[in-house]
Amino acid sequence: MLELNGIDKSFGGVHAVRNVSLTLAAGEVRGLIGPNGAGKSTLVNLISGLLVPTAGTITLEGQPITRQSAHERARKGIARTFQNLRVFPSLSVEQNIDVARYAGRGAPLPEAAIDEFGLRRKLTQRANALSYGDQRRLEIVRGLALRPKVLMLDEPAAGMNEEETEALGRALTWVQREAECALFVIDHDLKFIMNLCERITVLDMGAIIAEGTPEEVTKNPKVVTAYLGEDAGTDA
Ligand SMILES: Nc1ncnc2c1ncn2[C@@H]1O[C@H](COP(=O)(O)OP(=O)(O)OP(=O)(O)O)[C@@H](O)[C@H]1O
Numbered sequence: 001m002l003e004l005n006g007i008d009k010s011f012g013g014v015h016a017v018r019n020v021s022l023t024l025a026a027g028e029v030r031g032l033i034g035p036n037g038a039g040k041s042t043l044v045n046l047i048s049g050l051l052v053p054t055a056g057t058i059t060l061e062g063q064p065i066t067r068q069s070a071h072e073r074a075r076k077g078i079a080r081t082f083q084n085l086r087v088f089p090s091l092s093v094e095q096n097i098d099v100a101r102y103a104g105r106g107a108p109l110p111e112a113a114i115d116e117f118g119l120r121r122k123l124t125q126r127a128n129a130l131s132y133g134d135q136r137r138l139e140i141v142r143g144l145a146l147r148p149k150v151l152m153l154d155e156p157a158a159g160m161n162e163e164e165t166e167a168l169g170r171a172l173t174w175v176q177r178e179a180e181c182a183l184f185v186i187d188h189d190l191k192f193i194m195n196l197c198e199r200i201t202v203l204d205m206g207a208i209i210a211e212g213t214p215e216e217v218t219k220n221p222k223v224v225t226a227y228l229g230e231d232a233g234t235d236a
Helices: 040-048 070-076 093-103 112-116 132-145 162-178 190-196 214-219 221-226
Strands: 002-011 014-024 029-033 055-060 078-080 150-154 182-186 199-204 207-212
Touching: 002 040, 014 040, 014 055, 014 207, 029 040, 029 190, 040 070, 040 078, 040 150, 040 182, 070 078, 078 132, 093 132, 112 132, 112 162, 132 150, 132 162, 162 182, 162 190, 190 214, 199 214, 199 221, 207 214, 207 221, 214 221
Parallel strands: 029 182, 029 199, 078 150, 150 182
Antiparallel strands: 002 014, 002 055, 199 207
C-alpha cells in the first residue's frame, strides 16, 4: 500500500536517513524502533511530506507522492501525530474531532473510537483542560477521524504510565481490527511496541538494520548491539 524505495535524507553534513526501502501493507501494524538520533522522526516526516528526500521514491497505492505536499498526502490518506502535541487548545474535544472529520476523506469515524480512547465523558471539555494522556489520546482519535489509509504515531506512549500504556495498546489493537487503516508506530517503550506490532523495522544511524516479527528482531544480534546498547549482549 505504502512503498519507500531507496529513501535518503541529508541535512548538510548529517546523513539522517540512508537508502531506506520498506513496504507497509494495508491494515498492517508496524513498529519503528531505534536509538536516539537513528532517523525515526525524519523518516516519518519524509512519509508525511514535511520533508522532501534527497533521493528515493515514495508511492501510495502505486501512485508516486514523493514530491507532494503534506496537505496533498493527508488528503490521500496519510495521517500522523507528533511527538509534541498539536491539538487545538481552545476548542473542545468534540470540536477537535469534528475539524478532522470535515477535513477527512468522507467515511465516518466509528463512534466507538471515542469510547475506546476514553474520551466519551470529556467531549465538551476544552482540549487544554485535559490531562497530558488525554491530549495524546485526542490526537490519535483526531488522526483517525481523517479516516486515513495509514496513521503514523510518533511516540504515542511517551509520558504515559504502565497502566495507561497498556490501555493505549488495547485501543490501538481495536483500531487495527475496526478502523481499516495501517499503523506505523514509533516508540521507545519496547514492551509496548512488541505487544502491539506484527512486524518491526529497526533503524540505526539512518539505515534499516533489521526487520521482522518482534521475536526475530529481539534475537537479532545487530539489534541487541545497536539498539539495546553494547552491554545488553552480555545479558542476553
Ligand atoms: N532539521 C534538521 N536539521 C539538521 N539535522 C537534523 C534535522 N532533523 C534531524 N536531524 C538529525 O538527523 C538525525 C536523525 O534525527 P531524528 O530526529 O530523525 O532521530 P530519531 O530516531 O527520531 O531520534 P529520537 O528517538 O531522539 O526522537 C539526528 O542526527 C538529528 O540531529
